[in-house]
Amino acid sequence: MGEVLLEVKNLQKYFSTPRGMLHAVDNVSFTIEKGKTLGVVGESGCGKTTCGRTILRLTEPTGGQVLFEGKDVSKYKGRELAHLRRDMQIIFQDPFSSLDPRMSVSQIIAEPIKYNKLLHGKEAIDARVLELMDTVGLSRRMVNSYPHELDGGRRQRVGIARALALNPKFIVCDEPVSALDVSIQAQILNLLDELQDSLGLTYMFITHDLAVVNHFADDIAVMYLGQLVEKAPAEELFDNPLHPYTKALLSAIPVPDTHAKNKRIVLKGEITSPINPGEECRFAKRCLYADDCCKGKGPELVEVKPGHFVACHHCGIANQ
């Protein structure tokens, strides 16, 4: 077991809406080891992005703890918080809206360096910007280009260079490739992989595309309506999914192979509202195996095999 870089304990984020409390992230706990990647998967609206943003303190948690290198950062304020941002960075989903259209590539990459006063003097900063551009594979002639002149893949490279500018230890990658074409997607995934090896980065990789995390993550956590329903090493999760939702999710991926005729589990039924959800299992309304037991108290996350956690009353039944 390696050194734990990030530990999240019972993280909660509720939003107040006119109709009640929206449970975006509800008692989520996990750990990420140094140099590893945790893939977080789930449908849109399941709270994966909010979870990532809450860890970075881009939104304030309602409850729970975030331990970064053993220290609780969820109460950090002012200067402490600013220092924390040097260690934790984010790559945003949409490379089209996450870059300021009125700043050039060099200004965008230099901004965090200037703000944190990491380097002084124009020359040192310019040299660092060019170095970062080389690292992410952006040609140096684009240093004075503006975002609208770049295509999606290059813009995402600018976003990555900006995240790397402060030499962070931990990066939240929030769907970094979902807005890109497959051929460009592969370029960016390979880049992130190389950077992890060379800089020893730790990633939390948020995505809805299971094929992408399978390629990339060491561990995978599956979220459903704000809760963690299953967590396991990537290989284990793909070979032996236990939660009925994970199974449906895996079977729903279209496979680019004419010989693979896998049986697809099509989910029916309405999605439970995340506003004031009851005690019961939140997946019960769409679940093939739900019975009266599931309408009672919701299942806890239990370790069924070393490293493999699942939250389901019927894991035995679902796998027969």
Place this chain on the structure above:
Amino acid sequence: METKNTVLDIENLSVEFHVDGEIAKSVTDVTIKLHEGTTLGLVGETGAGKTTTALAALNLIQCPPGVIKADKIEVCGNDMLHAKQHELEKIRGKDISMIFQDPMTSLNPVFDVGTQIQESILLHEKLSREEAWEKAMQMLELVGIPRERGHEYPHQFSGGMKQRVVIAISLACTPKVLIADEPTTALDVTIQAQVLEMMKELRDKYGTAMIMITHDLGIVAESCDYVAVMYAGRIIEYGTLDEIFNNTRHPYTEGLFNSLPNIHNRVGKLKPIPGMMPDPRSIPEGCAFADRCPYATDECRRTLPETLKVNDDHVVACLRYNEPDFMIERSRKNG
């Protein structure tokens, strides 16, 4: 194959856009024949000309700035190229219909969904308002939405349900040809599975011919009979699903397959296609893919490849197949 009716017939279609004194060649020499009850997958990167081809089939391209040239665009025997506006309105929605990419913006926010389905039925069929409403409600149930929700407005539906409403509208008059432009890109995988399943059922029920525009080869493998791969406005490989997937010939198609993360194989790096697609305003004179192609020769950069016949069900546009022994890596492995 010849016994079935041809419902969509496009021959040598070219679409250009003349903007600011520059000419952008969006689509060049595209020929597509679609038979009743079959599904064609149109695959390629953003900007390859997939959507423009589809819009041209409906004669929906604004001219100017667009310039359409074609030997033939026929939908169920109707000449789309020379039809008048009122004739086109009769054909669109009745014989050929389209599902647009983004369900969030293709519905009108100020009408309830029932009215929007009813509108298309009233335009094309001689039914009273009540009868048309009844049919609209049947369509809604067909796509799995209870009829009680017919009076609700688009913002009250989730993304998957909105897409199903859009599908209900396009299928309301049981068109012979349905063009689906990335119908599931905006949806989650489990919802995507539901929508694809439903489209398959509807095709079997009504014998609708479909063009499925997508960049997801997984969706193609599951729902298409034929595949056309587009690159920089041209179809560079065309054939049956089995031929394209298991007897791949074009280096670009190979590159697309290599870029995909594979669920069953975690090891190894992805092999992306280096570089970018050429700008449609300055497409090189030779093969447009030559600059990104690992097999390209100097000849490829000079000469435009002709479409070569691999067998009865498969054509490819690549110069290197003039050499008798040429093979791409993927077909070496498969062979």
